[in-house]
Amino acid sequence: MAIRNVVQVGDDVLRQKCFPVEEFDEKLHALLDDMKDTVKKEQGAGLAAPQVGILRRLAVVDVDEGYFELINPVIVLQKGEQTGWEGCLSVKGKSGVVSRPMKVTVSYQDRYGEKKLLKAKGFFARACCHEIDHLDGILYIDKASHIEKN
């Protein structure tokens, strides 16, 4: 296990569309373990693979509801709206106001390739949307109505 370097805005890797994960092997598990170490150390609410330079559709989310590894995640249902502050480990020193769905249902696979479904609301839903956006090269600063320096 190791801490990985978090890529900062301006790096082209953050703007690419990621490829699906097809191999649920030891290499994937090592990446997920490193992402866990990294997100805990950086005290983020989540981290997506392109943020550590890997163009694959996977992200981790670390919120009050628990720690989740989302592989090939897709938002299959969304309801309502919330507007609030968010930040990103790839956009250090800033936060911005972004509107997101209040509730989402996400289908994904776990590290063994098992298909799962999760329901999230509030900040958890916000974190899922933020991380899934990363997999399509989208950053919160693209959607923010207002951005401030911390």
Ligand SMILES: [Zn+2]
């Ligand atoms: Zn982010």
